[in-house]
Amino acid sequence: xSLDHSLYGRLDDVAGNAxxxxxxxxxxxxxxxxxxxxxxxxxxxxKEWNLVPDDGFxxxxxxxxxxxxxxxxxxxxxxxxxQELPLGHQDAGLALQQSxxxxxxxxxxxxxxxxxxxxxxxxxxxxxxxQEFRWLMASDVCKHCTHAGCLDVCPTGALFRTEFGTVVVxxxxxxxxxxxxxxxxxxxxxxxxxxxxxxxCTMCYDRLHDGLEPACAKACPTDSxxxxxxxxxxxxxxxxxxxxRANGVADARLYGEDPDDGVGGDGAFFLLLDEPEVYGxxxxxxxxxxxxPRMWRYAGAxxxxxxxxxxSVFVEGRER
Amino acid sequence: xxxxxxxREKASDDGSRERSMVPxxxxxxxxxxxxxxxxxxxxxxxxxxxxxxxxxxxSLLAAGADQRGQPALRKGTRIAALGSIGLGSYYLIRDLxxxxxxxxxxxxxxxxSPMSVGTWILTAYVPGIGIAAVSELLxxxxxxxxxxxxxxxxxxxxGLASAALAPAVASYTAVLLSQTAVPxxxxxxxxxxxxxxxxxxxxxxxxxxxxxxxxxxxPARRFAAYxxxxxxAASRRLETRLGLVGEPFLTGEAHxxxxxxxxxxxxxVVGSMLxxxxxxxxxxxxxxxxxxxxxxxxxxxxxAGTASTKDPKYVVEPQRQRIEERSAVQRQRQRELVxxxxxxPGRDEIDEGRGHRDH
Numbered sequence: 001x002s003l004d005h006s007l008y009g010r011l012d013d014v015a016g017n018a019x020x021x022x023x024x025x026x027x028x029x030x031x032x033x034x035x036x037x038x039x040x041x042x043x044x045x046x047k048e049w050n051l052v053p054d055d056g057f058x059x060x061x062x063x064x065x066x067x068x069x070x071x072x073x074x075x076x077x078x079x080x081x082x083q084e085l086p087l088g089h090q091d092a093g094l095a096l097q098q099s100x101x102x103x104x105x106x107x108x109x110x111x112x113x114x115x116x117x118x119x120x121x122x123x124x125x126x127x128x129x130x131q132e133f134r135w136l137m138a139s140d141v142c143k144h145c146t147h148a149g150c151l152d153v154c155p156t157g158a159l160f161r162t163e164f165g166t167v168v169v170x171x172x173x174x175x176x177x178x179x180x181x182x183x184x185x186x187x188x189x190x191x192x193x194x195x196x197x198x199x200x201c202t203m204c205y206d207r208l209h210d211g212l213e214p215a216c217a218k219a220c221p222t223d224s225x226x227x228x229x230x231x232x233x234x235x236x237x238x239x240x241x242x243x244x245r246a247n248g249v250a251d252a253r254l255y256g257e258d259p260d261d262g263v264g265g266d267g268a269f270f271l272l273l274d275e276p277e278v279y280g281x282x283x284x285x286x287x288x289x290x291x292x293p294r295m296w297r298y299a300g301a302x303x304x305x306x307x308x309x310x311x312s313v314f315v316e317g318r319e320r
Numbered sequence: 321x322x323x324x325x326x327x328r329e330k331a332s333d334d335g336s337r338e339r340s341m342v343p344x345x346x347x348x349x350x351x352x353x354x355x356x357x358x359x360x361x362x363x364x365x366x367x368x369x370x371x372x373x374x375x376x377x378x379s380l381l382a383a384g385a386d387q388r389g390q391p392a393l394r395k396g397t398r399i400a401a402l403g404s405i406g407l408g409s410y411y412l413i414r415d416l417x418x419x420x421x422x423x424x425x426x427x428x429x430x431x432x433s434p435m436s437v438g439t440w441i442l443t444a445y446v447p448g449i450g451i452a453a454v455s456e457l458l459x460x461x462x463x464x465x466x467x468x469x470x471x472x473x474x475x476x477x478x479g480l481a482s483a484a485l486a487p488a489v490a491s492y493t494a495v496l497l498s499q500t501a502v503p504x505x506x507x508x509x510x511x512x513x514x515x516x517x518x519x520x521x522x523x524x525x526x527x528x529x530x531x532x533x534x535x536x537x538x539p540a541r542r543f544a545a546y547x548x549x550x551x552x553a554a555s556r557r558l559e560t561r562l563g564l565v566g567e568p569f570l571t572g573e574a575h576x577x578x579x580x581x582x583x584x585x586x587x588x589v590v591g592s593m594l595x596x597x598x599x600x601x602x603x604x605x606x607x608x609x610x611x612x613x614x615x616x617x618x619x620x621x622x623x624a625g626t627a628s629t630k631d632p633k634y635v636v637e638p639q640r641q642r643i644e645e646r647s648a649v650q651r652q653r654q655r656e657l658v659x660x661x662x663x664x665p666g667r668d669e670i671d672e673g674r675g676h677r678d679h
């Protein structure tokens with residue numbers, strides 16, 4: 001096991017690398033946002049099972065999303081994105097010629113300003129029901145990275161890699177130093193107000209021990225959140241994205257499934273219908289630890305210069 | 321891999337679906353909300369960075385003064401080195417979410433965590449400077465006791481040991497800030513260690529000028545001057561090198577702190593150079609300016625990092641650019657591959673030869 005390998009890059013046996021000799025296969029989430037209906041059952045189930053306190057009942061006033069983002073008290077977060085999406089049909093002006101007055105009624109009737117109608121998007125099915133407007137919904141969660149920034153920097157050992165390959169905080173150890181909060185390239189983990197410790201998704205570590213799936217996946221009514229062995233999920237996700245593209249959803253893409261990405265692949269990855277930043281996700285996250293040897297080299301040079309300066313001020317010309 | 325076409329992206333003039341290399345006018349985000357969590361660290365951490373650096377520089381000056389026989393400089397810097405690391409540790413613990421659990425840091429030694437590395441550096445550093453400082457503080461009647469004689473005898477080696485660790489104390493904090501996803505801290509990892517150690521030298525030099533009479537403070541003045549020059553040069557490089565991610569250093573509260581830091585540092589060094597040798601009052605004033613400059617420097621760096629997490633553009637735009645560059649390289653490779661397909665068997669050998677050279 002080389003150190004470089006542990007810090008960055010592809011790592012197939014993440015639990016083994018962390019010292020688990022015999023361990024179950026790595027598990028994860030595949031969140032297929034194309035079938036998310038924004039019911040937030042995952043948020044509720046997570047809060048109930050893990051006894052996560054509320055974080056106020058404020059309305060954010062931007063969409064149906066009043067959770068905002070993941071945090072110490074939100075381990076699942078459903079994002080709602082409202083988008084105009086031109087369908088690309090063309091106006092040949094035929095409508096005017098076919099109308100009763102050949103266009104003479106222009107300006108006398110109502111004009112479609114492109115405002116969203118009162119009808120729910122997707123209320124009608126079939127091609128004629130499509131509007132130039134879409135809702136994207138996505139349930140975000142801790143990514144349980146292969147190379148987890150939070151885990152790398154934790155100075156107490158409170159954060160650890162479980163035998164399932166997930167990343168969990170031991171609440172009896174955490175002393176609330178807050179380093180993990182700044183080390184997460186996804187902005188997931190946070191310190192809980194009034195508690196002082198860092199909290200995040202545990203992928204229901206307790207349920208996994210009992211052979212149960214995590215609460216959010218269990219509660220998801222459309223199976224947008226799928227839980228299982230990571231290898232299996234990656235395969236399934238690949239099939240799903242190919243199916244969607246074949247059906248004309250050209251924007252479908254996987255996010256976080258690539259074991260060669262900046263965090264060595266996510267334990268929880270996603271199928272998205274737009275660019276990641278639209279969902280509040282970083283487009284190309286990299287674990288800060290990747291640059292650790294380089295950063296220490298610069299620090300070493302600065303330390304030597306500091307020492308050399310201190311020596312030289314006593315050595316050179318005493319008379320000054 | 322070609323990127324899936326999205327309706328927001330305009331096809332280029334030649335009719336292809338390749339995107340132009342002009343950066344997009346506006347980045348996209350989730351209702352403008354931040355991608356990252358702002359650091360939870362309060363100003364206490366900046367106080368610690370300042371005090372830790374001050375202590376490191378002071379213990380170096382103390383060791384030098386000890387070797388050179390400058391007792392006033394030695395005494396003042398030893399006591400200050402212990403006092404500042406003590407106060408710094410207090411702030412460090414105060415900043416924890418669960419201060420009563422500070423000793424959990426000592427459960428593990430973790431090379432991937434600069435905070436863990438720093439904990440052990442401090443643990444090794446403090447006893448040495450502690451003995452050296454206590455030897456200066458011992459009342460005369462205790463000095464004659466066996467314990468007092470032991471402390472006095474150990475003072476020099478203990479002081480040297482702490483001086484040997486001082487460069488690590490002053491520089492590890494830069495790695496601590498840089499090993500985060502915070503754009504302004506991570507991207508400035510080349511300059512931060514130099515700013516931290518240089519600022520530590522300037523602060524310790526300032527302190528030396530305050531505690532020692534001018535005739536003994538020459539090393540302190542030089543230390544401060546070296547530190548100030550490197551600090552200003554490294555800060556300047558940081559601000560110009562980083563582009564968009566350098567913006568948080570040049571705007572808002574962080575900028576005000578950093579401006580104050582450089583003004584005070586320049587004033588302190590110029591004051592000590594012109595008047596520090598002649599007037600004790602001027603030396604003390606210059607030293608105080610240098611200390612204040614060091615504190616503002618750390619506050620500025622801390623706040624710049626926080627600002628860079630609050631606007632998603634500092635996260636999304638550089639990452640987007642990285643993706644664009646990668647796919648541009650890929651497209652270039654594909655183009656080369658297409659060109660390399662030999663038109664006739666005769667050229668096969670030549671192309672193979674070129675391929676080998678590339679590998």
